[in-house]
Amino acid sequence: GLGVFMGFIEEIRNNKGDIKLSNMTDKVFRIFDLLGFPSLYEIFQDEQEAIEKF
Template structure:
């Protein structure tokens, strides 16, 4: 029962994550794990492309909240792109859109990191 898979790639020093399916209490560890892999490589500029994200439960939002201090402390950010209506509504009713920058497209999200340092790692 594969409810979620997360592909990732890197472009211009930005880590792109592509969650596909549901991020819920059952699948959140996989989602967290992919984010953690980027942090373990000291990559703190992250874009989550939500085009394939059908639904996100509070466990999934918690996974983003759980690392944001560390990410921003290291000069990076997690930005979101290409949200479907369901996910956008969830973000709006909870006020998540005030805490994270959300972009209509992945390209805009990647470009938003330009001039914000490279990777944001402490040594960068």
């Protein structure tokens, strides 16, 4: 579930990687927002915008 994102982000960033999220429906974004994900991950409107931030 969503814990997978939480469990791997530190390891990914320690290896100079990152996770960017995009193309979320409003419903999914609200759930992620309630869980505090926007403070941990960058969230973009579309995939191209996310790719440009790497």
